[in-house]
Amino acid sequence: MPPFNRQSKLWPLVAFVMTVMAACLLIALIAVSSEETAAPVRTCGVGKVAKNHKSGGVTEDIEPAHPGPFHDLTSRELKSLRLFLESDPEINATKLSDQSLGSKALVESYVSAIDLYVPPKIDVLEHLDLDQPQPPREALVILFRGDKSPPVVEERVCGPLPDVVSCRMLKSDKRRNPVEFSVRPFNMLEFGALIEYLLHGAVEDKLGFLLRDSFGISYANCQNKPCLDFFTSPVATSLLGDIRQRRLWVWAHYPVEFYLLHPVDFALLAVLDEADPATFRVDKVWYAGKLYGSMGELVAGYNSSSIPKIKREMPKGGEGVFSSIHRRGENPSASPQRPPTLVEPDGKRYSLSSRQVHYLGWQFNLRMSSLSGPQLFDVRFRGDRIAYEISLQEIVVTYSAYNPMHQVTDVADSAGYLGMMARSLVPGADCPESSTFISSTVAGQLVKGPVRFPNAWCLFEHTSGLPLRRHMGYRFVHGSFYGGMLDSHLTLRTILVVGNYDYVIDFSFHQNGVMDVRVSSTGFLMVSPFNPVESPYGYRIQEHILGNLHHHLFHFKVDMDVGGSTKNRYSTLDIHKDKALLTTVRSAFDSFFNYLSMMMMMIIIVIIISQLELGGMSKQLLQENKNNERTMAWARHQLVVTTHKEDERTSSSPYAMFDSENPVVDFSQFSDDNDSLVDKDLVFWLSMGLYHVPRTEDLPLTATTGTKLSFSLAPFNYFPECPSMASSDATRMDLINSKEPKEGVMVERYYGKQKDTCALPVPTYESQVKENPDAALESSKFLGLL
Ligand SMILES: [Cu+2]
Known part of the structure; x- marks a missing residue:
């Protein structure tokens, strides 16, 4: 058989194979192009955002240039107020850069807290209901005046914001101002001084050996290990009978997650009457279920073994300790699944x-x-x-x-x-x-x-x-x-x-x-x-x-x-x-x-x-x-x-x-x-x-x-x-034909018959935390404010 003939017999087969391949390529091409043009599945909660919802449903962090009467103080207002407080000769607030814990902490003029001072209701209602101008925005400032004699707490109203011109003393028939320094709120300055002067000072000097003997740990000199933690209980002035006195019970706790569940049977009553931390002292001491009149009395009893003693070891911390909140125990689910979640199929309402x-x-x-x-x-x-x-x-x-x-x-x-x-x-x-x-x-x-x-x-x-x-x-x-x-x-x-x-x-x-x-x-x-x-x-x-x-x-x-x-x-x-x-x-x-x-x-x-x-x-x-x-x-x-x-x-x-x-x-x-x-x-x-x-x-x-x-x-x-x-969330059901119930039931969803789907949003929290760890836990910056 001549080659030509053989080739001529092969042509139909080649043509068939080529046709099939072409068809396959065409189908593949169509599939690829349709993939490119198909609308992606919409993310639930995104896409049909309610009018004026500027945040996209994640965070709301926009500070308006002209905040309304109830809006919290903005960064701009807080910054300009701070400058005023530092430059005003009467207030003379300690500059932020000069602040320190410890010795100087309480004897200067400190800004303890700043809050919006909401305008009087009558002025706000005239603004809201009668179209009158918005009342000026003002701030309430709590100042610790450790620089005054005697030291006091002052409450001042400062305004108008943002360009403050004065800070008047708050006047009210129902509260006095200034307020006794002894009843001021807790603050880190005081805690810093308490640690420096008492826990690391007098207490460590006199009782460090006793604490190590009894609990295996003290407040200081812990050789690169955590020291005893502390928690304070205030003693109200009515129990002292004198509003000028300030007393705190300072309890000792093991530094284990969570420390408050690990108290040791030791506490001291700190006397903090004066602003100068050098005057801080310890009054009474609690140890092993008994109260002692002074640290000296406790030491004498301890050294002579005439008092009950305690011997405890520091609990092992970590995931196994009863007070930790790591997951533990037999999981009731053999194969863990995610819990139910919320979706907003049509965006935020x-x-x-x-x-x-x-x-x-x-x-x-x-x-x-x-x-x-x-x-x-x-x-x-x-x-x-x-x-x-x-x-x-x-x-x-x-x-x-x-x-x-x-x-x-x-x-x-x-x-x-x-x-x-x-x-x-x-x-x-x-x-x-x-x-x-x-x-x-x-x-x-x-x-x-x-x-x-x-x-x-x-x-x-x-x-x-x-x-x-x-x-x-x-x-x-x-x-x-x-x-x-x-x-x-x-x-x-x-x-x-x-x-x-x-x-x-x-x-x-x-x-x-x-x-x-x-x-x-x-x-x-x-x-x-x-x-x-x-x-x-x-x-x-x-x-x-x-x-x-x-x-x-x-x-x-x-x-x-x-x-x-x-x-x-x-x-x-x-x-x-x-x-x-x-x-x-x-x-x-x-x-x-x-x-x-x-x-x-x-x-x-x-x-x-x-x-x-x-x-x-x-x-x-x-x-x-x-x-x-x-x-x-x-x-x-x-x-x-x-x-x-x-x-x-x-x-x-x-x-x-x-x-x-x-x-x-x-x-x-x-x-x-x-x-x-x-x-x-x-x-x-x-x-x-x-x-x-x-x-x-x-x-x-x-x-x-x-x-x-x-x-x-x-x-x-x-x-x-x-x-x-009036809500379109409701569902109504009726018989299609009340005379012929067997014809079945009609279901009415007032929001309409929507059959589209949406995909769960991709969680973003982990990446946000990676970007700014301090947004979740204090990790690189100290954000203590008190
Ligand atoms: Cu409770």
């Missing part, structure tokens, strides 16, 4: 701009008071103002114990400047990853210039998984139908870390016009060294420690302006077996709402009506007007109603930790004038509390389950029907 939030009919302004923590202003629903101000006032914990340190421990946490304790909320742990994180900017003694804490707040929309409302009509005779919706709502959260405890504070806004304020407690317990004599005061929860019974108390201010009106009435609805009696409360004395006795009463704020629901009842057990109780007079009642007064801005002060001999703010005076409450601008002062009996399950951390306290503001005959009826 809220917006945030210049600290003002809008969400499905709600509107409010948020701010973080450096001194007292979270505050909301001008809270509105459907355009109507409900409250002018909702703010945390104070957090108190009172302890009981046999040992003198815990016995006197009645902690008023605003001495730690509550707002400065809100930092570093963690996405996916403290807040949903979909949250918008909001920064706070604060200034203090030990930092050069304003400090920005990036994640001081988080804002997120979520569902509790609970229906807000629903009904399923099953029966033909009454009609078969269904209507309901999940309770999707917006929550603004901050977490205040006050020493050992972490307080989670949530403000939630529901679609039916109800707003909740909730406090949950978590964190570490503060415990005592175990001793059988402590048994009436708590339970032994580990070999060496006893968890002391204590009482958490929280105080809130709610300045209600229902329907935008500053003329409100307060009524109670007394519920009997067969009737409910509405009573208008006419005076402040009559407004005292006490624990337990009136459980069946509702509180109603009349004119255009709103309802206040109280939760978290617990009676303050301290004896009235005795010892520390005087400084927390707000805790005597669950509710007190007064009329709005600029002189009664806060129910507590940063001095409350020490000032019970003569409280700087005495809340009991707020109702002394027994104001008429009829058609007046009413302020509701609410206290909530929780007894905490520590148990082994509080180790290593107290959980938030069972520790939540809350109050709600709800419309009451305000709207003709439930406002959530």
Whole structure:
């Protein structure tokens, strides 16, 4: 067969193979080009961002050039104020670059804290409601005047911001100014001096050998190992009988995570009456369950072996110790999976701009008071103002114990400047990853210039998984139908870390016009060294420690302006077996709402009506007007109603930790004038509390389950029907044909039939932390502000 013929017979085969290859190439080409042109899957929560939402749902960190009346002080304002304070000859604040811990620390003029001084309400309302110019912005400055004789604490109002021209002394009928130096808030300057002069000085000199003998460790000379840690319990001036005295119990703890769960049975009572740290001295000493009049007395007894002694070894730290919070134990999940997460399939339904939030009919302004923590202003629903101000006032914990340190421990946490304790909320742990994180900017003694804490707040929309409302009509005779919706709502959260405890504070806004304020407690317990004599005061929860019974108390201010009106009435609805009696409360004395006795009463704020629901009842057990109780007079009642007064801005002060001999703010005076409450601008002062009996399950951390306290503001005959009826979140079901039920059911989703998908956002927190570790944990910079 000639080659030609063979080739001619091969041609059809070659042609076929070529055709197949060409077809394959074409298909591949089409596939590649369609991959290039197909729309990528949208990331959940991104893409359809609500109007004015400038942050893209990650962080809100823009400081406006012209901040509104409630906006926190901006970096620019803080910087220019600082310069004024340093250059003003009367104030002469120590320059930031000159600041040091130790010897000079307390004898100069120090800026302890700076906060926005919110303008008077009347001026703000004229601005908001009557289009008047915005009142000038001013700052409240707390100055430690160690340079004065006698040293004092001054509160000054400085303004106008940003170009300050004067700092006047704050004048108020309800609080004195200046304030005794002895009742000043805690501060790192003092702690630095305490360490230098007492712990590393006199205590190490006299008791170093005893501490090493007894506990294997002392406060100093620890040979490159950690030394004893310390914690302080203030002794209130009412217990001392002299407001000029300042005493701290300084307890010793092993330096093991977490140190407060490792107390050793040793403490000293430090005398810090004078500003000059060279005068600091030790008064009494507690050792092995006994109190000694001086360090010398203890040493003499120890050397002669005439007193009980202790012999303990330093506990091994690391992941295995009971007090660490590394994961441990058998994982109930054989193969770990991620927990459920939140997605916002169509983007965010809220917006945030210049600290003002809008969400499905709600509107409010948020701010973080450096001194007292979270505050909301001008809270509105459907355009109507409900409250002018909702703010945390104070957090108190009172302890009981046999040992003198815990016995006197009645902690008023605003001495730690509550707002400065809100930092570093963690996405996916403290807040949903979909949250918008909001920064706070604060200034203090030990930092050069304003400090920005990036994640001081988080804002997120979520569902509790609970229906807000629903009904399923099953029966033909009454009609078969269904209507309901999940309770999707917006929550603004901050977490205040006050020493050992972490307080989670949530403000939630529901679609039916109800707003909740909730406090949950978590964190570490503060415990005592175990001793059988402590048994009436708590339970032994580990070999060496006893968890002391204590009482958490929280105080809130709610300045209600229902329907935008500053003329409100307060009524109670007394519920009997067969009737409910509405009573208008006419005076402040009559407004005292006490624990337990009136459980069946509702509180109603009349004119255009709103309802206040109280939760978290617990009676303050301290004896009235005795010892520390005087400084927390707000805790005597669950509710007190007064009329709005600029002189009664806060129910507590940063001095409350020490000032019970003569409280700087005495809340009991707020109702002394027994104001008429009829058609007046009413302020509701609410206290909530929780007894905490520590148990082994509080180790290593107290959980938030069972520790939540809350109050709600709800419309009451305000709207003709439930406002959530307008929500497109609802689902309705009907029979397709009510006469022929077998034809089936029709499901209506009011938000439409959307079938698109979105992809989970890629977590970015780890890379943010890599970029700026100090945003999460202090790692390269000291950000201590106190
Ligand atoms: Cu507790």
